[in-house]
Amino acid sequence: MWKKFKWLMSGYSNHKLALTWLVVGTPAIAAIAMLQPMVLKYLFDVVKYGKGELPTLLQPIGAMLQRYELSPLAEALTIQLILAVVVLVVYNALQGTRAYMNQRLEWEFRQRAFASTTEKGPDFFNAFRTGDLVTRMTDDVAEKLAWFACSGIFRFYEAVLIVVIGVAMMLTLDVRLTVYTVTPLPILIIIFMFTSSSLDKRFDNLQARISDLNNAMESCFSGTRVVKAYNREEAWKEKFAATIGARRKAEISTVRAWAAIDSLYMYIWQFGIALVVLIGGIMAAKGSITIGDFVAFTSYIFLLVFPMFDIGQFIVKGRQSAVSIGRLMEIQNFPAMVSNHNGDHSAIDFEKIRFANVSFRFANSEHYSLKDVEFEVNKGETVALVGRVGSGKSTVINLLTRLVDPNEGMIMLDSRPLKSLSLDNYRDIIGYVPQEPVLFSDTIEGNVRFGDNSITAEKVTEVIKLAQLDSQLERFPNGLQTRIGSRGLTISGGEKQRVAIARALARNPKILILDDCTSALDARTEERLWSALHEVMPDMTCFVVTHRAKTLRKANKILLFEEGKIIDRGTHDELLVRSDSYRELYSRSELQEAVEG
Numbered sequence: 001m002w003k004k005f006k007w008l009m010s011g012y013s014n015h016k017l018a019l020t021w022l023v024v025g026t027p028a029i030a031a032i033a034m035l036q037p038m039v040l041k042y043l044f045d046v047v048k049y050g051k052g053e054l055p056t057l058l059q060p061i062g063a064m065l066q067r068y069e070l071s072p073l074a075e076a077l078t079i080q081l082i083l084a085v086v087v088l089v090v091y092n093a094l095q096g097t098r099a100y101m102n103q104r105l106e107w108e109f110r111q112r113a114f115a116s117t118t119e120k121g122p123d124f125f126n127a128f129r130t131g132d133l134v135t136r137m138t139d140d141v142a143e144k145l146a147w148f149a150c151s152g153i154f155r156f157y158e159a160v161l162i163v164v165i166g167v168a169m170m171l172t173l174d175v176r177l178t179v180y181t182v183t184p185l186p187i188l189i190i191i192f193m194f195t196s197s198s199l200d201k202r203f204d205n206l207q208a209r210i211s212d213l214n215n216a217m218e219s220c221f222s223g224t225r226v227v228k229a230y231n232r233e234e235a236w237k238e239k240f241a242a243t244i245g246a247r248r249k250a251e252i253s254t255v256r257a258w259a260a261i262d263s264l265y266m267y268i269w270q271f272g273i274a275l276v277v278l279i280g281g282i283m284a285a286k287g288s289i290t291i292g293d294f295v296a297f298t299s300y301i302f303l304l305v306f307p308m309f310d311i312g313q314f315i316v317k318g319r320q321s322a323v324s325i326g327r328l329m330e331i332q333n334f335p336a337m338v339s340n341h342n343g344d345h346s347a348i349d350f351e352k353i354r355f356a357n358v359s360f361r362f363a364n365s366e367h368y369s370l371k372d373v374e375f376e377v378n379k380g381e382t383v384a385l386v387g388r389v390g391s392g393k394s395t396v397i398n399l400l401t402r403l404v405d406p407n408e409g410m411i412m413l414d415s416r417p418l419k420s421l422s423l424d425n426y427r428d429i430i431g432y433v434p435q436e437p438v439l440f441s442d443t444i445e446g447n448v449r450f451g452d453n454s455i456t457a458e459k460v461t462e463v464i465k466l467a468q469l470d471s472q473l474e475r476f477p478n479g480l481q482t483r484i485g486s487r488g489l490t491i492s493g494g495e496k497q498r499v500a501i502a503r504a505l506a507r508n509p510k511i512l513i514l515d516d517c518t519s520a521l522d523a524r525t526e527e528r529l530w531s532a533l534h535e536v537m538p539d540m541t542c543f544v545v546t547h548r549a550k551t552l553r554k555a556n557k558i559l560l561f562e563e564g565k566i567i568d569r570g571t572h573d574e575l576l577v578r579s580d581s582y583r584e585l586y587s588r589s590e591l592q593e594a595v596e597g
Contacts (some may be wrong), residue, residue: 121337
């Protein structure tokens, strides 16, 4: 629990002034508010008995008012008015600060969680589903944590101060009545001890069901074409109904438990109030205490009602927020596969890339995706990676982009280990087009720039032409400013790949990585693409995962993979002569291109 509290309070590291104001201003306003019943005691004693005594802290104010020759009644009313105005002004300032910090901390917690996910490797996104991550960054932060992060904590802080100060003031009035007042407290503590674990389980189950619902929606929306193609709408409706039913059940279970505990807190405390009012009234009637004492005491009791409610809220919301903090910490504490600490930030240039006995496997797997892989690639060469599905080609790509680092061996740029370079600097020299082109809901130009405003309009036009997309622009209503749907759903597969290629080329990469990304291009378009690339960027080193015959013929070097190892290497002509596996792959590709025409 301490780690979670420390995580929560770390959000205040950039808001020390607001924190100081809340820490200092809260007890000040609590103390002032707790003086008001004592002024009421003075007021009623003056009315009933013709005399009374102001609290010691307020006597300087009384002395100042004496110069105006006010009656005791007018003096009491004036002091009460002054206190009310001070409480109103200061408390509103505190509430405003709390409201601001609620919103600010919500933003910062979400930013922190999102930034953490961008540092993770492929294993992280295998462990956490998209809908679950969305839930953690939205519902867990906004609905469960944002209010508690400031208002929940400082209302509890205020409530405890009011209870402590109030009980202390009540003790000066009558010890017996004070004892009756605090009688419910041990019962409330026992309730908390016995219910906290149950609440934790319900809150955790509820957040898991919310994640399931978001996952179901994300899967259905992103796969809507497949759902319709297979006529599975009714099946998905049933699945959605079951998922939302499970969330509804979890919500009801949680709310019932919360309401029951909350009600117990209020009813037990109200029983104490009724007891005090009854006994205090009898004592006042018998003259054991003054009317002013009784009025002050009942005022304190009613002033303690909402603080006790806030304490109950803190306990319930605290357990709920602790679950959400744990879920956010789970994201942040998931180890990144690649570290960017203390990297060399000097300019990166190289003449050779070398894999030296590189092996890789995921931490939770005994199977090596790559084993003892060794090869060299010179600057400006095009290297084709070929092999069956699962042979290790994509792992090489992941290592080249530093999505993962080798478990054994080393990747070198000349004499510099890849791990020693700044991750940001290294990725700045890479252009990467994945097997499934990922586009965003933006204009074509926005997708090419990808947030990099240093890329000029002339450069955008140049790479659009290089990617062989310029001939297609005329069919788009607004040219480069045409907005495309999420994931590029409004354009064809070939057009998506060409936009992704243009995006990779826009940064003038020294290393271009194409992961089987020309599969949706016809043979002629692919031929023009390679001719343009070699002409405009002759020094660019290119790694391409492909089985396309024309691409293989253009490669300077071909690496043939099988079960995580390089079983052969050489030029197209060399492999065609000596490798049965390569001939089989190449023949299949030639046949496919012949069919395409």
